[in-house]
Amino acid sequence: MSKDRDRSSIEEMRKRLYARDQRSGKRGRRQLNPIDYDSKSKWSDQSVKPVFKEKKKKRRSLLSTLLIASVIFFVLAIGISAFFIFGGSNVVSSQNIDIDIQGPVTISGGEELSLQVAITNKNNVAIKLADLLVEYPDGTRSSVDISKALLRHRETIGTLTPGEIIQKTVKAILLGSEDSQQNIKVTVEYRIDGSNAIFFTEKMYDVTLVSAPLSLSVSNINEITSGQEVDFDITVTSNSNTVIKDALLSVEYPFGFEFVSATPEPAFTDKVWDLGDIQPEGKRIIKLRGVIIGEDNEERVFRFSSGVKSEKDEKELEVAFVTSLKSVFIKKPFIGVNLALNGDQGSEYVSAIGDNVRADITWMNNMPVRVSDAEIEVKLRGEALDKFSIVADRGFYRSSDNTITYSRETDGNLATLNPGDSGSVTFSFASLGASSGNIFKNPEIIIDISIKGKRLSENQVPQEIDSSITKKVLLASDLFLTSRALYFTGPFTNTGPLPPKVEQETTYTVIWTVTNSSNIVDNTEVTATLPSYIRWVGQTNPSNADISFNPVGGKIVWNVGSIKPKADTSSSGQAEVAFKVALLPSISQIGVAPILINEQVITGFDRFTSTNINNTKKELTTRLSTDPNFATQDANVVE
Secondary structure (H helix, E strand, O other): OHHHHHHHHHHHHHHHHHOOOOOOOOOOOOOOOOOOOOOOOOOOOOOOOOOOOOOOOOOOOHHHHHHHHHHHHHHHHHHHHHHHHHHHHHOOOHHHEEEEEEOOOEEEOOOEEEEEEEEEEOOOOOEEEEEEEEEOOOOOEOOOOOOOEOOEEEEEEEEEOOOOEEEEEEEEEOOOOOOOEEEEEEEEEEEOOOOOOOEEEEEEEEEEEEEOOEEEEEEOOOEEOOOOEEEEEEEEEEOOOOOEEEEEEEEEOOOOEEEEEEEOOOOEOOOEEEEEEEOOOOEEEEEEEEEEOOOOOOEEEEEEEEEEEOOOOOOOEEEEEEEEEEEEEEOOOOEEEEEEEOOEOOOEEEEEOOOEEEEEEEEEEOOOOOEEEEEEEEEEEOOOEEEEEEEEEOOEEEOOOOEEEEOOOOOHHHOEEOOOOEEEEEEEEEEOOHHHOOOOOOOEEEEEEEEEEEEEOOOOOEEEEEEEEEEEEEEEOOEEEEEEEEOOOOOOOOOOOOOOEOOOOEEEEEEEEEEEOOOOEEEEEEEEEOOOOEEEEEEEEOOOOOEEEEOOOOEEEEEEEEEOOOOOOOOOOEEEEEEEEEEOOOHHHEOOOOEEEOOEEEEEEEOOOOEEEEEEEOOEEOOOOOOOOOOHHHOOEEO
16 A cells, blocks of 8 residues: 555656646645564574684694705706707707808899809708709799700708708799899708608798890881881890890780781781890891871880790790880871772772772871972882883873872862862772783782972971872782593593483593682682583592582582692692593483583682682583594584
């Protein structure tokens, strides 16, 4: 009951405290209730436990204290002695194997590095089966044979007794770029009695290459116009006092660069040159030419690297001794000029031998000022050029040096070129055909075009400006197929009636002759099909010729392979094969000369022009016009 009242009172007080409109007032009186306590009037008989108990002191005698101390001292002495006798002095520590390396801290790349290595066993016991291992950085070569890579050298030491010192001399040739730090790790591996484990101690030795074994210089013009040829003169020189074997030059071309030529030619693709072995102070010179295409104010960066070839891939550098970056900036020409050959604006154009080529020159004044007295000059060169074929529209052709000139005298539009003015001129030319009897190896025609004029400078002084481009016409080899059908001549004896008779079989000889004029042609192949009434006999000459017949479809394939040109004095420039077919005429063929073999196609890949070439020959019939003993009346089928 009392608890309920207290709880209600507390709740009431809480409400008053937190009420917003509570005002102080008189409180009502409360009645106090008495509390009864249970108290005893007599002492309890329970005994009271003492809070503290007094302990009696025990005294230890002096004799027993001395005895305990003596025992402790004896045990410690025994333990320490045992450690030094059985452990401490006989423990082999790798820290007690000392490696001291003496040698130069700088060296020229390509020079022989000699290191004196002293190994000291500072342990109290011997180490056994010890080996000296020296690990060199990539590109290191043997001092005995520089052509051999040397990545690690291992030498047997054997047993080193306590305190023994063994000295070894190791030699190598370090190769790398200038100012590069070469890290060499020297390790001593050994074993100890009672263990099969291999323990080791190692130490690093650093050498700085103050110069590279090869130096690389590249010279070129810094600014060109888009489409203009650029030349690089590259010189690789040996700084080493030993032969640099298997030297390599690698070039990374930027976007927009097109390889044209190089002297000497690259060994792999068009960007890696095998320089061979370079003697001390020897050098290699490479001339590289290409065309750069780009926009105005663009920069093209070429990366030239030289070193030794990798043993894993002869087209890659094992280590680059020297690297050179060269920039070429593309500038908009004062007078833009372009050349299209038969509509093709590429830097190279491939034409068949003897074909006529149309050339369109377009020009434009890119400057904000007027140009006066403009003149365009075209020079054509190449032994395959047919001088009599050159025709210049509104230009003058000077045959003495194969030059066409366009000026204000021949074309009034060139008298004054206002800003933004443009125009065009045209000429045509052809190459000498194979039928002319002239045979050229890898023939080409080069066209050099220059345009020049005069402008007034800021000081009103006349200045001459010019622009130029060069384009090349590559002449594809004349790959020609001659096909003949024979009866009386040839390598085979033919049978059957002439003229051919209905339902009686007559055999014929077909001879294919392939001739090649100027360039090496690879993957040469001749194909044809036989009519359904013609039978493949299976005789060929030579017997080992790579010729096949598929009865499904009646297709004949002669795989000729690579053919050298007539221009090569070591080759006749031709290949030939003969095979026999049989005709079984039907009454529906009476009075006609049946087809012996359908249209024949020859294809190949011109190695010089990097183009596919092909030629066709019409079908052969029983009208044997190439057989000297054949009579015309023997062509048609009779009953």
